[in-house]
Amino acid sequence: MNEGDVIAKIREKFGDKVLEAYTPGTRRVSIRVQPEIYKEVVGYVANDLGASFLSCVSGIDRGDSLEVIANLGYSTCILIKTLIPKNNPEIDSLTDILPAADLYEREVHELLGIIFKNHPNPGRTFLPEDWPEGVYPLRKEYVPEHPKPLRRGGKD
């Protein structure tokens, strides 16, 4: 299935809820959808378009909103993107349709504070235990402190 077919089929199925669809390069498809149908689109791509391999779930801080990207497919990379507001960052978890999403969603949850509804085990896995609650390192407002050089005989 080439890039054009994927876009045409998704546009046909979901109509104007697909906000944007284009091909950034060969074998790449980028589709931006509304957050309500995000899971539905992923399910459609995985089950009906045959791209049931989830290679990655990523999160991006876009200023006042957060973006979630699900990346599907072996040959053609289908990126399904959606924007969610930063003050209420909630989205459906993909784990019940694609179990591979488990670790990726946990990572996005910890690093960007996106809450995945119905995620089976949203515990802390990637960050150190003593990392403060509510600080999400991949958000733009988090500026890492510059490491201080070690000194001989210094306190701590």
Next chain:
Amino acid sequence: MSFEIPIGPQHPIHVEPLMLKLKVEGELIVDVDIDVSYIHRGIEKALELRSYPQGLFLAERICGICNCAHSLCYCLNIEQLLGKEAPPRAKYLRVIVEELSRVHSHLLWLGHYFHTLGFETLFMYFWRDRERVMDMLELMTGNRVTTSYNVIGGVRRDITPEIDSKLRRMIEHLRERMKYYEAAIRSEPSLLGRLQGVGLLKPEDAIRLGTVGPHLRASGVKHDVRLDDPYSGHEEIPFNVITYDTCDCYGRVMVRIGEVFESLDMIAYALDHLPSGEYRLKMPPFFKAPVGESLSRVEAPRGELIHYSISDGGTNPFRYRVRTPTLANLASVAAMLKSRGDYEVYIADVPAILGGIDPCICCTARVIITDEGKKTRRITTLTELERYARERGVRM
């Protein structure tokens, strides 16, 4: 009676700390909990704070063994972002070094894998032959491990006729050795007993759990980024994608052995058909990338590697996302380690199954302090542990 045994965070089979909590009944594993909490080095954040040329050095250090794949993926990504393409000679040179590092990684894995099965002799033999590959990597790139060969717009150095002839000699030598090992592994009953039927993963499960790389191909799924999404002249270089439908650890070993042969053939082909011309583009030391996004995929030795970057038009990436193959493969480990029905997993199979995915976890894990006297368990952080050690040190 069942009880829990910890494998990790520090364990002879892990090179990096990883925690497996196994619930066992006798020798049989009934449940497993994987704890992959690793020291998050924050490379994704750090890449946002560095300019594109600086980021290359950081990307290369994401992983020691697949450094070549990471730097190649980074370069492809940035080149895509800039709308540039490496010259044909550079593409072929990249393939040579990439396949060399794949051979090195697979030999390392094979040796380590047999070590985890308690077959020390084969471990020593594989690692001795790996040394030849390391020498060639050093000759070609100047470094044994972190090769620093790929740069944005090409490669760092050209190949000389002397290196060319040495490479060919190494390929011949390694082919002979690998044939010998393949025959030995196929006919060694104690090994076959440990490998066949262990760690079954059916093709549909492998796809559902997002498995990649040789691990996926051992389950009979023909997926290789080099074939599905050729990225560096792979359209022109002939190679076979090795798959096995045994779906077990035996298949995982044989897929990797087959891939070593394929990689050697690819190197030989690339040497024969090396295009002439430039081997790198001239790039300014600092540059701005146009607004856009790019996703690059590379078949690292361990499987599909994805780099995804977003540019806002500045000198640094706006967001840089890295998805490493081990993260994709970990989900399948938990599935394979649980006994269910006829499928029995013994404690002795844990190294075989975990080793089968070629885990590479740059991670640190929490420490569980078990106080037998007070019968309490708590999870402590590194700082707490350090303090605990200091207090103990003073008292003793």
Next chain:
Amino acid sequence: MIWKILEVLIFPGALFILAMSLFYEWVDRKLYARLQNRVGPHLAGPFGIFQPIADLIKLLSKEDIVPAAADKFLFTFTPIIAPTLILFGCMFLPIAGPSGIISINGDLIILIALMSLFTVIIYLAGEGSNNRLASIGATRAALQLVGYEIPLTLALLCGAISARSLSLRGIVEAQTSYGSWIIAGPQIIGFAIFIVTAQAEMERTPFDIPEAEQEIVAGWSVEYGGRRLALFRLSRDLELFLLSGLGATVFLGGPSGPLIQGLEPFLHTIYFIAKSVVVLVIFTIFRAIFARLRIDQVLSFSWRYLMPLAILLVIITGVVA
């Protein structure tokens, strides 16, 4: 009397046996390394021959740690009893003459019992350290005993039946008087069974299941360190000496061979060591060419193939003899 004491303490008694067992460890390690394309021990002494003793001294000088949760009595008692038991067993070996320092009727049976007792000690050592990995290792050691002990006993008994004697002295003298070793004839199968099961007795690859480093770290010995570990290692070396010596005595004629008047003890010792080193080399090669098996594979292999073979051999030997 004084000669007897010197015999027990120095030659061919405790001191000689300890020195030889360390030498055997060196032979084992060096050959194993060469088979793997490694150099092996090469620093301490010529060709690293003193490496085992250097390791022993290093371990003895380490800090002695008793885990808070361990059973104090077992943790102290087992490392002492283990080498003692094997050293006692070595006293039965006919090193410097057709009979050992201790020679009684039926000492072969005592030796077999001592070796089984050693596994029991290992089980206690593992359980006494109160560690989950150690207890798995200890259980594996006990399970493995069920697999290999009967074939081992039967293989040795076949030798005894051919020689019509249950004492090592009788076995050696029978081989001298027949003029041929027991291994000649159907007992070559007995020797093969002995090699396989002895490997299991010593917990060496492919039967190093109780202390599988990659699975259960070091199995039953995981908590032992310092001088306790040194004692366990020493008992392993002694066991290597005991079993290669036992194989040489029962199947290869032990210390017998052409003698020169006046030099008998010396020549006996030379023959004994030469023959047992041959057995040791077979042990080492065996160790180098296999991967570790799984405990269920060991048990099924032993009960399915080794046990019927051993019983068949006993019947054949009984008919022939």
